[in-house]
Every structure is written in structure tokens, then in C-alpha cells.
Amino acid sequence: MIADAHLNDVGSGSRIIEFKGVTKVYGKGYATVEALRGVDLSIDEGEFVAIMGPSGSGKSTCMNILGCLDMPTAGTYMFRDVDVGGLTRNQRALLRRHYQGFIFQGYNLLSRTSALENVELPLLYRGAGAHERRDRAMEALETVGLKGWESHTPGELSGGQQQRVAIARAIVTGPAVLLADEPTGNLDTARSREIMDVLTDLNREGGITIVMITHEPDMAVYAKRQVHFRDGLVESDALNGGAR
Amino acid sequence: MLWNTVLLALREIRRNVMRSFLTILGIVIGVGAVITMVTIGGGATLQVQQQISSMGSNLLMVSPGKRLGPGQSSGNVAFKEADAEAIIREISSIAAVAPVSSQSIQAIFGNQNWTTQVTGSDNQYFHVTNRTVGTGRQFSESELRAGAAVCIIGDTVRKKLFGGQDVLGEKIRLQKLSCEVIGLLEGKGQSSMGMDQDDVVVVPLRTLQRRITGNQDVGLIQVSVQQGASTDKAQQDIAKLMRERRHLAPSDDDNFHVMDMKEISKMLTGTTELLTALLSAVAAVSLLVGGIGIMNIMLVSVTERTREIGVRLAIGAMEREVLMQFLVEAVVLSSLGGLIGIVLALVSSVWLAGVLRVPFVFNGPIVFVSFLFSAAVGMIFGYFPALKAARLDPIEALRHE
Structure with missing residues (x-):
């Protein structure tokens, strides 16, 4: 596959994400909205970054661009050594498939489908065999502490458990970066802390880079670094417990 | 994948x-x-x-009018018994010829009645249509010549009129004619046109003509060509013979129709x-x-x-x-x-x-x-x-x- 060959150059340097003057404009003519107005942001391998900001600040747009679901209007987005702006829709899909994992606020699990099958889904697109899929999915479920729950469907699981299944689905392919969009938004404080513990472990022990959107300062403190957005620009960028 | x-x-x-x-x-x-x-x-x-092949591929049907089937107009000149005799006499490749005339009539036995097809013909009829008389006998020469009041019935008629009772020697009434049952046909089932072939009463042709229809007409001549002989040739010969007998000028169309099984089958x-x-x-x-x-x-x-x-x-x-x-x-x-x-x-x-x-x-x-x-x-x-x-x-x- 051409796309794969291209993506082999993704490399594994210390810099994983680099935004240079990223602008995103929605709409045309007088009805334009500038969601991002020249954002510079770089994230290194192994970081745990919390992106914060009020609604409309551009943090969701930033996340969509990070996840290659949306393209910047201007500026460059380098994922490792690859200029994402130059990729086709299919190449971006392959980049997501091989290097990124997604966690959503609403879990977005397939209903009436067992936890195991949900976690196996990304492996299906990687063309993994049935045995490999099963083994790796079981492993991922164990990592998030859901051993023994693999045959339950989302309807039979609590919100916290569903989000853990979603995390297992995101990490099962061994991605370079985990993109979490308000992962604790639908959960109570105790469940939220459990999820944050899981993410922290993945970052510390698994060495996975995590970028997480949240509007809860309680959750942001789990990250090593906090980036605040306001009006489409980075307002502040600081390591937890000190300036960057 | x-x-x-x-x-x-x-x-x-x-x-x-x-x-x-x-x-x-x-x-x-x-x-x-x-x-x-x-x-x-x-x-x-x-x-x-x-069913058509069971009738024999060597069967020809000669009917008045242009085509066999519904819409046959009554204005057509009917055949006479002599036409059938002429065919067997004049054309060498013919095995058997049966003049056939039929009419739908109510048959009565005791308090039972059943409307059936009464067919007048001779013993050649059984040969040509591949039927056999199961029990009883065929018509005798004298019965045929005299138009005797005898009949051979199909199995459906037997069931409807007699039930399980023995039939030979019993008398059934066909209009004013009371005739003795002398034979029972072997069952043959439904015909290709969806008709019950066992729903039939066969009487000598003359009996039908004299006692029932009151004329000398023959509705259909069924011809069986000899094994190995060409049916096409026989068909042509019959057509020629019939044109002669009917005095048709060369410019006239045939006012009869000779069909072979291929045509009927088609x-x-x-x-x-x-x-x-x-x-x-x-x-x-x-x-x-x-x-x-x-x-x-x-x-x-x-x-x-x-x-x-x-x-x-x-x-x-x-x-x-x-x-x-x-x-x-x-x-x-x-x-x-x-x-x-x-x-x-x-x-x-x-x-x-x-x-x-x-x-x-x-x-x-x-x-x-x-x-x-x-x-x-x-x-x-x-x-x-x-x-x-x-x-x-x-x-x-x-x-x-």
C-alpha cells in the first residue's frame, strides 16, 4: 500500500506532535468563524497533556485536527515526521489506524456487542487473525481492569466500565498517542478518578503519549502538563507544579 | 478481510x-x-x-375446418365414415384409422346420473389412442355394423354411476338409448388438455349417429401411421386424398386440417x-x-x-x-x-x-x-x-x- 509506505517515514523521534500557526476557519463569507487563530503547540513522546478551556475556545477543533479527522485551514501539523496536511483521506485513516487511539466522552461503544468484540474492532481493520485479535483484546481488557467482563454488552456495564472498554479499544493496537475527548465528562467523581488512574498508568508504565480534553481542573491535575485555550489561541501552557 | x-x-x-x-x-x-x-x-x-409421446408419435388427427380446437365453426363440411375408409384403403403407410364423433350426454344408471363424453367409433379407436379394454370385450363386427346398443365405459364413469358395483351386463341410459356395458377401459388419467380421459363412454359409431346425433357426420378422423413410415409423407398423402374427395380446386385452401403430434405438442x-x-x-x-x-x-x-x-x-x-x-x-x-x-x-x-x-x-x-x-x-x-x-x-x- 502506498499509504503504508508513506507512513513508514513517520519515525519515532522525541517530538510527536507539532502545530505551527494552525488556523481553522469554518464557513464562508460573512458567516466565518475562526475556531483556531494560529496555534503553535508541540508535544513530545511520553507526555500527558490536558487541554482545557471554555466552550468555544477551540479545544475541540484542536482535538479533531490532532486526530486527523479535520484539516487545518492554514498552518502545518506535523505528526512525527509526516505533514498531515499533505495526506489523503485514506492516508489519514491509516495514520489513525496505526498510530492513534480515540476515547470519547460518550464512550461510543457498539451496542448489543460484547466488550471483547468492541475491543477487537480496531484490530479487525488491521487485518489481524481471530486468535491474535482475541488475545490482544483480552490483554487490553485486563490492562484496564475488566478481566471477566469481556462477554458483557455495553448495556450490562456501568458508565465507568464502558469507558474502560473504550480505553481498551483505544490502546489495543498499541498506538503512539491516545486522544481523549472529555473521557470523564459523563462520570461521577469516583468513577472519573478510576479512569484517570487507568490513563495515568498507561502513560507512566506503557509510555503512551496522552492528549486529553477536559474542563474539570480536578482531572487536569492528573496530567503532567496543562494547556489552556481561549478564543482560538493558546492562553497558557504550563507543567503541573511549575511554569514550562 | x-x-x-x-x-x-x-x-x-x-x-x-x-x-x-x-x-x-x-x-x-x-x-x-x-x-x-x-x-x-x-x-x-x-x-x-x-402424454403426447404416450399417445404415440405416429398419430395424425384429421379434422374439418382449418385448425383443431375451440372456435371450430359449424359451417365446416364434416367427414363421413367413408372418408376414414378411403384413408386406410388408399394410403399404404397407414396402420389404423378411427373415425370419431363425440357428444356430451348425461348418462343415467338407477338413481345416479353423470354428464360425460359419449364417443362413437370402432375398435380401431382403442388401437389409435393406445387404450385397452381392461375387463369385458371390444365391440363385435355385427354390433358395429348394426349400431347395437352396447358401450364400453371409462373408469370415472364407472365410479360415478356404479360405485363399487360390478358393471358388465348392466344397462345405462344415454338419452333415449339404453345400452349394455360390455367393457371397462383401463385407466389413463388426465390428458394434456387437463381433461379426464377416463370420463368417457365409447359406443359404436353407428349407434351414436343413428340413436343420438341423428346424422352421418364424423367429427374427427384419428390416424395411426405404421411404425417406421414417415408421418410427413402420410400427412401429405391424406391432405391430397381429402382434397380430391372434397373436390377442392387447386386455388382453394384446405377446408380440413391434418395435424401431427409435433404440431399438437407445440x-x-x-x-x-x-x-x-x-x-x-x-x-x-x-x-x-x-x-x-x-x-x-x-x-x-x-x-x-x-x-x-x-x-x-x-x-x-x-x-x-x-x-x-x-x-x-x-x-x-x-x-x-x-x-x-x-x-x-x-x-x-x-x-x-x-x-x-x-x-x-x-x-x-x-x-x-x-x-x-x-x-x-x-x-x-x-x-x-x-x-x-x-x-x-x-x-x-x-x-x-
């Missing part, structure tokens, strides 16, 4: 058994109807052919084949309607599963993989419908064949073609919804409620 997609589609279908079933019902009925029609039609055609199978084609066409329309049903449900399904599609796209599914997933789902659905339809059709064909008393002929090609067609219906009508799914914007799709 394709196999995985098929498994995925099956899982999706299983998740919604009721809806999936209703979706494919159109295809099931369509495929079922097409195969049943064609199978039964094929059986009927085969039956006609079998006429009869042509009718069944036309009917089969018409019914199959109607059934095929229901396949099309079934396809529209599949498209409808697939569109609903795509809308319903927008978020799922968003998730798939987000975790790295490519456009064509999503397209394939929905396309395969539609094809699997419709093929499943095709398979159920085939099973249903085979069951109902066997049953219908029994009820209609036609042979069951398994038609492999039509089963195969129907299956392919049902899969193609899924492919065609599933493509648009699948494309719609594949073209979704992942961000929009994930936001979809």
Missing part, C-alpha cells in the same frame, strides 16, 4: 432478526415465486410432452410455456420490489448507525472498508433471502406438483440464476446506502444523536 466483513454482516443481521427478516421478505417471496412458477411450468410442459407446450413466462415475469417484479425494500432498510440502518460509522472511521476504517461493510451486509441479507426463497420454493413446488398432479422437475439453472439475481439485487440496491455511509464526515457522524 472479506470473510471478516461477512461475519460482521451476519452479526449485524443476527442483532436485528425481526427487522432483517422483514427486510428480506420481499426477496424471499420473489425468489420463491419465480422458482415455483418455473418449476411447476416445467413440470406441466414435461407432462404434456409425456401448440400445447406453447401455451404452458407462455403462461409460465408471464407468471415468472410477475414474480420477477416482486424481486425488484424486494430490492427497493432492502435499499429502504439499509438507508434507515445507515442513519441509525451513524455514530457507529463515525467510530469506525475514527479508529481508522477507510472509506472503501465502510462501503464494503454495508454493501456486504446488503448482499448477505439479500442472498439469505434468496436461499430461504429457494428452500421455500422447493417445498412449495413439491407440494404444488402433488396437488396439481404434474411431475416435479428440479430446475438447477433457474435456482442458480435466482440466487445470483437475489445477490445482485442486494449489490445494486445496497450500493447507494453504503456509499452514503462511507462518505459520512467522521466528526459529524460522532456528534450524531
Whole structure:
């Protein structure tokens, strides 16, 4: 596959994400909205970054661009050594498939489908065999502490458990970066802390880079670094417990 | 990957058994109807052919008027017994000739009555039509010559009039004629035209002419050509002879018709084949309607599963993989419908064949073609919804409620 060959150059340097003057404009003519107005942001391998900001600040747009679901209007987005702006829709899909994992606020699990099958889904697109899929999915479920729950469907699981299944689905392919969009938004404080513990472990022990959107300062403190957005620009960028 | 997609589609279908079933019902009925029609039609055609060949391929029918069958006008000049005699006398390749005249009459025995076909002919009739007198005897020469009040009856008439009772020597009444039953025909079943061939009373031709119709007419001359002789040649010879006997000028058209079995066979199978084609066409329309049903449900399904599609796209599914997933789902659905339809059709064909008393002929090609067609219906009508799914914007799709 051409796309794969291209993506082999993704490399594994210390810099994983680099935004240079990223602008995103929605709409045309007088009805334009500038969601991002020249954002510079770089994230290194192994970081745990919390992106914060009020609604409309551009943090969701930033996340969509990070996840290659949306393209910047201007500026460059380098994922490792690859200029994402130059990729086709299919190449971006392959980049997501091989290097990124997604966690959503609403879990977005397939209903009436067992936890195991949900976690196996990304492996299906990687063309993994049935045995490999099963083994790796079981492993991922164990990592998030859901051993023994693999045959339950989302309807039979609590919100916290569903989000853990979603995390297992995101990490099962061994991605370079985990993109979490308000992962604790639908959960109570105790469940939220459990999820944050899981993410922290993945970052510390698994060495996975995590970028997480949240509007809860309680959750942001789990990250090593906090980036605040306001009006489409980075307002502040600081390591937890000190300036960057 | 394709196999995985098929498994995925099956899982999706299983998740919604009721809806999936209703979706494919159109295809099931369509495929079922097409195969049943064609199978039964094929059986009927085969039956006609079998019956015609059981009559013997060397049979010719000479009838007044241009064609045999309904619409035969009464203005036609009827044959006389002498015409039949002339055929056997003049044409050497003829094995047997039976002049036949028939009329529908109510037969009465005791307090039972039954309207049946009374046929006047001679002993050659049994030879030409491949029938045998099971119990009793054929007509004697003197009975034929004198037009005696005797008859040989078919099995249906026996059942209707006598029940289980012994028939030989009993007397049945045909209008004013009271005639003695001297024989019972072997059963022969339904004819190619759907008539019960056992629903018949045979009397000597003269008996019929004198006592019932009151004229000397012969409605039909049945001719059996000798084995090995050319029926075409015999046909021509008979036509020539009849033209002479009827004093037709060379410019006149024939006012009679000599048909051979090929022609009769073509006429009869042509009718069944036309009917089969018409019914199959109607059934095929229901396949099309079934396809529209599949498209409808697939569109609903795509809308319903927008978020799922968003998730798939987000975790790295490519456009064509999503397209394939929905396309395969539609094809699997419709093929499943095709398979159920085939099973249903085979069951109902066997049953219908029994009820209609036609042979069951398994038609492999039509089963195969129907299956392919049902899969193609899924492919065609599933493509648009699948494309719609594949073209979704992942961000929009994930936001979809």
C-alpha cells in the first residue's frame, strides 16, 4: 500500500506532535468563524497533556485536527515526521489506524456487542487473525481492569466500565498517542478518578503519549502538563507544579 | 478481510432478526415465486410432452375446418365414415384409422346420473389412442355394423354411476338409448388438455349417429401411421386424398386440417410455456420490489448507525472498508433471502406438483440464476446506502444523536 509506505517515514523521534500557526476557519463569507487563530503547540513522546478551556475556545477543533479527522485551514501539523496536511483521506485513516487511539466522552461503544468484540474492532481493520485479535483484546481488557467482563454488552456495564472498554479499544493496537475527548465528562467523581488512574498508568508504565480534553481542573491535575485555550489561541501552557 | 466483513454482516443481521427478516421478505417471496412458477411450468410442459409421446408419435388427427380446437365453426363440411375408409384403403403407410364423433350426454344408471363424453367409433379407436379394454370385450363386427346398443365405459364413469358395483351386463341410459356395458377401459388419467380421459363412454359409431346425433357426420378422423413410415409423407398423402374427395380446386385452401403430434405438442407446450413466462415475469417484479425494500432498510440502518460509522472511521476504517461493510451486509441479507426463497420454493413446488398432479422437475439453472439475481439485487440496491455511509464526515457522524 502506498499509504503504508508513506507512513513508514513517520519515525519515532522525541517530538510527536507539532502545530505551527494552525488556523481553522469554518464557513464562508460573512458567516466565518475562526475556531483556531494560529496555534503553535508541540508535544513530545511520553507526555500527558490536558487541554482545557471554555466552550468555544477551540479545544475541540484542536482535538479533531490532532486526530486527523479535520484539516487545518492554514498552518502545518506535523505528526512525527509526516505533514498531515499533505495526506489523503485514506492516508489519514491509516495514520489513525496505526498510530492513534480515540476515547470519547460518550464512550461510543457498539451496542448489543460484547466488550471483547468492541475491543477487537480496531484490530479487525488491521487485518489481524481471530486468535491474535482475541488475545490482544483480552490483554487490553485486563490492562484496564475488566478481566471477566469481556462477554458483557455495553448495556450490562456501568458508565465507568464502558469507558474502560473504550480505553481498551483505544490502546489495543498499541498506538503512539491516545486522544481523549472529555473521557470523564459523563462520570461521577469516583468513577472519573478510576479512569484517570487507568490513563495515568498507561502513560507512566506503557509510555503512551496522552492528549486529553477536559474542563474539570480536578482531572487536569492528573496530567503532567496543562494547556489552556481561549478564543482560538493558546492562553497558557504550563507543567503541573511549575511554569514550562 | 472479506470473510471478516461477512461475519460482521451476519452479526449485524443476527442483532436485528425481526427487522432483517422483514427486510428480506420481499426477496424471499420473489425468489420463491419465480422458482415455483418455473418449476411447476416445467413440470406441466414435461407432462404434456409425456402424454403426447404416450399417445404415440405416429398419430395424425384429421379434422374439418382449418385448425383443431375451440372456435371450430359449424359451417365446416364434416367427414363421413367413408372418408376414414378411403384413408386406410388408399394410403399404404397407414396402420389404423378411427373415425370419431363425440357428444356430451348425461348418462343415467338407477338413481345416479353423470354428464360425460359419449364417443362413437370402432375398435380401431382403442388401437389409435393406445387404450385397452381392461375387463369385458371390444365391440363385435355385427354390433358395429348394426349400431347395437352396447358401450364400453371409462373408469370415472364407472365410479360415478356404479360405485363399487360390478358393471358388465348392466344397462345405462344415454338419452333415449339404453345400452349394455360390455367393457371397462383401463385407466389413463388426465390428458394434456387437463381433461379426464377416463370420463368417457365409447359406443359404436353407428349407434351414436343413428340413436343420438341423428346424422352421418364424423367429427374427427384419428390416424395411426405404421411404425417406421414417415408421418410427413402420410400427412401429405391424406391432405391430397381429402382434397380430391372434397373436390377442392387447386386455388382453394384446405377446408380440413391434418395435424401431427409435433404440431399438437407445440401448440400445447406453447401455451404452458407462455403462461409460465408471464407468471415468472410477475414474480420477477416482486424481486425488484424486494430490492427497493432492502435499499429502504439499509438507508434507515445507515442513519441509525451513524455514530457507529463515525467510530469506525475514527479508529481508522477507510472509506472503501465502510462501503464494503454495508454493501456486504446488503448482499448477505439479500442472498439469505434468496436461499430461504429457494428452500421455500422447493417445498412449495413439491407440494404444488402433488396437488396439481404434474411431475416435479428440479430446475438447477433457474435456482442458480435466482440466487445470483437475489445477490445482485442486494449489490445494486445496497450500493447507494453504503456509499452514503462511507462518505459520512467522521466528526459529524460522532456528534450524531
